[in-house]
Amino acid sequence: MKIAFADLDGTLLNDQKQISNTTVRAIRRWQQAGNQFLIASGRYYRDVQGLLNQVDLNLPIIALNGAVTLDRAGEVIDAQRLQADSVVLEQVQAFCEAHHLIYLVYCTDGSYVRQYPDLINNLAELALATTKSISDTIHKMQFYFDQFYGKSTPVTVPFALARQPAVLKFEIFTGDPTALDSCREIVGDAFEVSYSSPRNLELTAKGVNKGLAVQHYLAGVKSESVTSYAFGNGQNDLSLFKAVDLGVAVANAPAAIRKAADKITVTNNSAGVAAVLNAILDDAEK
DSSP, rough: OOEEOOOIIIIISOOOOOOHHHHHHHHHHHTTTOOEEEESSSOHHHHHHHHHHHTTTOOEEEEEGTTTEOOTOOOOEEOOOOTTTTTHHHHHHHHHHHTEEEEEETTTTTTEEEETTTTTHHHHHHTTTTTHHHHHHHHHHHHHHHHHHTEEEEEOOOOOOGGGGGEEEEEOOSOOOOHHHHHHHHHTTSSEEESSSSSOOOOOOOOHHHHHHHHHHHHHHSSSOOOEEEEEEEEGHHHHHTTSSSSEEEEEEHHHHHHHEEEEEEOGTTHHHHHHHHHHHHHHHH
């Protein structure tokens, strides 16, 4: 049996945040050959399920950078909770509140996002980090608003972390890199820290990452022979590469990520994951 794990943003998804028809066909072909295909993303699992539903795919999901794993039926089979009453996490939250940094709290019952009175300024700061024209900035602001406030429950007061025992991930977004550095310094080694972009910082329970979740999943597979593959493009995919037999980076990944991979495929916009899946299946059919 062959098992593949794929990151979403910048890897399986194209730049339009879609799973292409070419990729969907390759995944279905992979499954029809008796293999397994899983998503391994930093995103919340409900967000991932929404993307899969758009293309009628039913896949197991490793979400929130390995904090939670769900089977094809949507049942949680593995979860690593964050120590929500940690003094360090409260200090991180206090820093976010003092500097009006957008943060999201992902729990087993839903996700929540901090909404400040100066919401427009928060979104503009994020958008201006990657845009130059006014129209692009407005478009990016709308994108961030939809991503944060359209998919998570807004909270207009500091989130009561100590009252929520089922926190899976705490995530911070800002266009100010020095603010992220400050948050990183506060965290120290209290939590697992990862980044899926230069504008965010993600905290999960110590030791939790995509690679560990993959190891747990593979340990539960009942098969005499398993060959594992992973596809990624970001810093949070490095542990993924180490946990499998063959780590594949898409060509659009940063140089450091490409260097850490065993193989490089074409870009996400050229359906790089599909290219490798099809090549493996073609070789098996010879």
